[in-house]
Every structure is written in C-alpha cells, then in structure tokens.
Amino acid sequence: MADQNILDVAIVGYGPVGQSLAILLGERGYNVAAFDRWPSLYPLPRAVFHDHEIRRIFQAMGIGKEVERISQPSSTYQWFNADWKTLVEIDWSAESISDGPVGYLFNQPSLEALLDEKAKSLAGVSVQQGWEATELRQFPDCCELTLRKGKMDGNVWVPTGETQTVRARYVVGADGANSFVRKSEGIAFEDLGFQEDWLVIDLKPNEGVKLDVPDIGQWCNPARPTTMVPGGPGYRRWEFMRLPHESVEDLQKPEKVWDLLAPWVTPQDATLVRYAIYKFRSLIAENWHSGRVVLAGDAAHQMPPFMGQGMCSGIRDAWNLAWRFDLILKGISSSELLEGYTPERRPQVRAVIDASIAMGQVVCISNQQEAALRDEAYLSGQVPPLPPFPGLTDGLICGEERYAAHGAAGLLSVHGQVSNDGEQLRYDDALPNGFHIIVLDGDPEQHLDVGSLLALKRIGAQTIGITADPRKTVAGRILLDVSGKYRRFFDEHGVKAIVVRPDYYIFGAAETLSALPVLVGKLESRLCLLDQPSGETPITRVNAV
Known part of the structure; x- marks a missing residue:
C-alpha cells in the first residue's frame, strides 16, 4: 500500500x-x-x-x-486494625530517587x-x-x-x-x-484471582470544614474494610468493601452512602461528587x-x-x-524493537499486580478470627516489610553479571539537582531526553572509541560526566552533583558509569571505565538498528477525517 x-x-x-x-x-x-x-x-x-x-x-x-x-505531596500511608492500632506504615512523603517525595495525590x-x-x-x-x-x-x-x-x-x-x-x-x-x-x-x-466489589465515594468538603480522618489510610476492620485518601486538593475519597451478605444494590442507595460516611462526614459537611461500585480485579x-x-x-x-x-x-x-x-x-x-515491549512491561506489571493482591488480601478480611491472626502477625513484627518497587528484569537491559553490576541494570536511574555552568536545575531539565551515558568524575568521551561514539551519535545519545568537585566541572559536559545523589548511587552500586535509556531505566553499568566501550557495543547490538534507513520517517501531517 x-x-x-x-x-x-x-x-x-x-x-x-x-x-x-x-x-x-x-x-x-x-x-x-x-x-x-x-x-x-x-x-x-x-x-x-x-x-x-x-x-x-x-x-x-x-x-x-x-x-x-x-496535586499535593503524599503523606505516610497507614494501615490500621479495627482498634486503630497501626499495622503498616509506608512513608510516601519520603525523598525518592527521582528528586521529590515518593507519591502525590x-x-x-x-x-x-x-x-x-x-x-x-x-x-x-x-x-x-x-x-x-x-x-x-x-x-x-x-x-x-x-x-x-x-x-x-x-x-x-x-x-x-x-x-x-x-x-x-x-x-x-x-x-x-x-x-x-x-x-x-x-x-x-490471564485472571490472577483477585476479585472484590467496593463502593467508591468522592466528595468535596465544604469550605472551612476539617475532617477528623487519617490522611491516607486503610482501616482493616473486618466489620467493614475501608479506604480513606485525599482525592487531590480540596477533595476526599472513601472506599468501602461489599460484605459477603450484601448485594451490589444494597450499596447503591444514597441513604446507604451517607450511613457509611456518617462516622466521619455528614451531608452538612460536604458535597457528594459521585459514588459507584467498582469490581477490583487482577488481569x-x-x-x-x-x-x-x-x-x-x-x-x-x-x-x-x-x-x-x-x-x-x-x-x-x-x-x-x-x-x-x-x-x-x-x-x-x-x-523488531517492539518485540521487547512485552518482556519488559509484563513482568514488572505482574510484580506490581502481585504486590497489590497481597496488600488487598491483608485489607479485605471480613472474618473476625482471620483478622485477629493477621493483627497478631503484624503487631508482633512477624511480617517482613514490603519489597522494593520492581524494576525491569528482561528486555533491553544488559543482564550479564559484569554489566548488571550490583543490580543496577533494570533499575530506575537516579535523578537530582545539578549545576551546569553555574545554573542549578533538575538533571532532566539540563539535558535533552534520550539515551544517556553518565560517568562519575570524568568525561565519557575520553573513554569511548570511535565506533562507540558513532553508534551513540546515531541514536542521539548524550555523554555526560557528574562530579561533586566544582573544579572538575565543564559547561555542558561535566555537571556538578548538587544533590549528592549521583555520588551516593554510583558508590552504592560500585560503578563508574551507567547507560540510561530514554525512559530513565538503566540499560547497564560498568565497574570500570575501560569496560564502557563494550557496554555501549552491547546497547548498539540490542537496538535492532537498521543498516539503511527504512523509510519509516515522519510524513506531512494528515488529519483523519
């Protein structure tokens, strides 16, 4: 055609x-x-x-x-038992690897x-x-x-x-x-087995009304598992699990909505934005x-x-x-580059779904005895903390041990404040998006051969040095690590260089700068590069009418 x-x-x-x-x-x-x-x-x-x-x-x-x-920065995400004893705390207000808090509402x-x-x-x-x-x-x-x-x-x-x-x-x-x-x-x-009906309610508190409610919380009360979160600035959300003896119709009556909200808010305190039954599923x-x-x-x-x-x-x-x-x-x-999409995204999302199911299984307990056993396990410290957020485990990452140094390959890359020629700004704002070769305390181009440099030029990659020493900075080439995050990240993983993809995930890392050309060569070999242009270039805009 x-x-x-x-x-x-x-x-x-x-x-x-x-x-x-x-x-x-x-x-x-x-x-x-x-x-x-x-x-x-x-x-x-x-x-x-x-x-x-x-x-x-x-x-x-x-x-x-x-x-x-x-939006608003998140606070600590808390899980309480029926007696409001804290079972779990996840500090979403903590500083993240991306230069800011972990989460936002x-x-x-x-x-x-x-x-x-x-x-x-x-x-x-x-x-x-x-x-x-x-x-x-x-x-x-x-x-x-x-x-x-x-x-x-x-x-x-x-x-x-x-x-x-x-x-x-x-x-x-x-x-x-x-x-x-x-x-x-x-x-x-593929159905992963989790399925529960929840009533989701959004409302807008009236001006001046302050609600006595946890900022972000799961009330793991077997009599009625309940979620309470901000719905963004000026809004609040409640979610109530449908109990085994209830029908979906039971929860869709306005009087039932306000009855469930009564411990925290009344019609005089807020305007109801909407309410709906959602079937939480894992597919x-x-x-x-x-x-x-x-x-x-x-x-x-x-x-x-x-x-x-x-x-x-x-x-x-x-x-x-x-x-x-x-x-x-x-x-x-x-x-063929699209062939890596499913192997990358599916395992990461599957891990997130599995973690979400595990959390849901803690929250969605409506049996008193099961809830008591859960509470005992959490309050006695028998339950290990949640695992870190999953990175990439397959696809366009260099999984060879030498270049996945200390688990760096597949991780979300560090991001922080840098200074470029005296101007302080976010790293992402300092440089164009794309593939980045980042070297600690040096200039990557001094450690790359001609073939590597040509390959990086072809894909529009940036070669950047990061240093904590102001004397070593070079405008547009070697940036000052104002936040200190880069030095800590490189030291933690025992690496001298990382190759970062345009989506900020690390393709691979090098423990020595002499290994950098080989790592770049591995990137080049994995990108399904064409010998000649394919002709699939942007065309004159055509409106679909």
Whole structure:
C-alpha cells in the first residue's frame, strides 16, 4: 500500500494513557490521531495517586508545573486494625530517587484537562472524540482502522451513521478494560484471582470544614474494610468493601452512602461528587504486541488499587512505547524493537499486580478470627516489610553479571539537582531526553572509541560526566552533583558509569571505565538498528477525517 495519507500512530482510547502517548509522540514530531468513543472527557474522579516516576514523566511532557498546581505531596500511608492500632506504615512523603517525595495525590478530571490541553496544542496530534473503533485490519506496511461516530442521547451513546477509515503505521489500544483492540487481535486475559466489589465515594468538603480522618489510610476492620485518601486538593475519597451478605444494590442507595460516611462526614459537611461500585480485579494480557498493534494501560492489565499503581502502570507503558516508536519511525531501528515491549512491561506489571493482591488480601478480611491472626502477625513484627518497587528484569537491559553490576541494570536511574555552568536545575531539565551515558568524575568521551561514539551519535545519545568537585566541572559536559545523589548511587552500586535509556531505566553499568566501550557495543547490538534507513520517517501531517 502507498504511504500517502498514513498516520504514524493511531491511538484508540483517550484517557490518561492515550493522552500521554499522544503528547510524547506529538512532541517528537510524529503524526498521531487519538480516537475515543466518548464525545467529551470523563468528568468524574477515578485515579487519585501518581508516584515520583510518573511525576518525572509529566516533567518530560512539559507540564510539570501545571501538574504541581493540581496535586499535593503524599503523606505516610497507614494501615490500621479495627482498634486503630497501626499495622503498616509506608512513608510516601519520603525523598525518592527521582528528586521529590515518593507519591502525590490529584483529581483525575483536573489532570485529564491538562493532558487534553497539551495534546491538542501539538501540531502533529489530532484528537477525535465521539468515534468508536469497529474494525481493525493489519497489512504488511500499515493498519487500517474503521470507526463510527456517535453522540450522547441522555446517558446513552448513539451512533450517528457517519463512519471513517484511517490508516496508520501502528495502532495502540489504550481503550480500557473492555478493549476493542485487544479483542480484535484475539489476545486473552490471564485472571490472577483477585476479585472484590467496593463502593467508591468522592466528595468535596465544604469550605472551612476539617475532617477528623487519617490522611491516607486503610482501616482493616473486618466489620467493614475501608479506604480513606485525599482525592487531590480540596477533595476526599472513601472506599468501602461489599460484605459477603450484601448485594451490589444494597450499596447503591444514597441513604446507604451517607450511613457509611456518617462516622466521619455528614451531608452538612460536604458535597457528594459521585459514588459507584467498582469490581477490583487482577488481569493481565498474555501478550501486549501483535504485529503493528500494541496494548497499553487497562487494555493490557488491571489491578487492585491498594498500591495506587493502575494509572501509573499505564503511563509507564506509554513512556516505554514512545522511545521505541521514535527509533522505529526515524528509520534507526527496525520494528523488531517492539518485540521487547512485552518482556519488559509484563513482568514488572505482574510484580506490581502481585504486590497489590497481597496488600488487598491483608485489607479485605471480613472474618473476625482471620483478622485477629493477621493483627497478631503484624503487631508482633512477624511480617517482613514490603519489597522494593520492581524494576525491569528482561528486555533491553544488559543482564550479564559484569554489566548488571550490583543490580543496577533494570533499575530506575537516579535523578537530582545539578549545576551546569553555574545554573542549578533538575538533571532532566539540563539535558535533552534520550539515551544517556553518565560517568562519575570524568568525561565519557575520553573513554569511548570511535565506533562507540558513532553508534551513540546515531541514536542521539548524550555523554555526560557528574562530579561533586566544582573544579572538575565543564559547561555542558561535566555537571556538578548538587544533590549528592549521583555520588551516593554510583558508590552504592560500585560503578563508574551507567547507560540510561530514554525512559530513565538503566540499560547497564560498568565497574570500570575501560569496560564502557563494550557496554555501549552491547546497547548498539540490542537496538535492532537498521543498516539503511527504512523509510519509516515522519510524513506531512494528515488529519483523519
């Protein structure tokens, strides 16, 4: 098929994951169309938490300051038993590896409005709301997507009879749990076994009202397991588990909602924003990539909310895909680079789901005797602390022992304040996004051969030194480690250099600078680089109409 009138990427679904991918690709100059069944953004709260890694991605999108205005740093996440004795504390306010607290709370409609504004401001991005995908076909050089237009008649989506067909080199299904894209490719979900119904309530306390409630907490009370969290600045959320003897209908009555909220808040104290029953589930797609079609977000995975990682995991998917598409569409790498997407993302998300299930199994106990045994185990210190957040274990990382030095390969890289030619700023703001070769107390280029330098130039990599000694700095080449985080990270892992991917994960590390050229060669060999340009370069923008 001819290349005329073909989009680079078509995104089905325009929630935070689809919006993020549209922004990340649009900022790189690609022609992207995002389609969503609903004529407007979803107006009610859903996700309320994002972590430090996602905040770093928002910074990369150029909306860091705007996101800061609509969110608040998290405090300590506490789990209590029925008698309000503390079972678990997770300090989400602590300093993270990403230069800021571990987590933040936000209001999703406010976040989606920011993402929507950013996406629609990009010349290469076309956002088409009110279009439902109905057919997807793959060809050797592109995909063909058929859509039908609809409008809302009250609360019912009604087709108007208008249709369109668009072609794109790649299609991303970010279209939620009931993903049309996933089903069209015949990709099955693996059910990991967790399933509970919870009533989710969002409300806005009246001005001046202060509620006597833990800031972020799980009340592990077998009489009614309950979650209490901020819903972003000015909002609060409660979640109540449906008990075995209750029906879903029991929990959907307004009087029942206020009855459950009564210990903390009354109708005189706050305005009810919404309430809904959600089935918390644990599902993961068996494969996230099929030819020119990939899945992201809830289309690929669903998890209980107890770690606050549902939306975060989806945005990580978009972040992972963005740099892969960038290399492919520039004609630097072949489409085989997408083969690493599932091996990277699926194990990490599976580990997050497993941890979320484990946390849910602690919270969702409605039997008094089981709860008593749980309390005894936690209060006596028999339960080990939660494991660290998982990194990457497969895909584009150098797992050989020599280059995975002390577990550095696959970890999220350190990030902190640096000084460049007297100006103090975040490392990510000091340098363009891409592959980075970072050396402690030196200039990487002095330790790389001509072949390594040519390979790094081809992929647009940055070669940067970091030092704690102001006398060793060189403007634009060797930056001052103002925060001290880089020195601590390198010393902790016993390395002198790290190779960092565009999504901030470490490809590999070198214990000696003499090993750096070999590590760069391993990166080059793993990127599916083409000998000649593939012709898959950005084309003149074509609106899908």
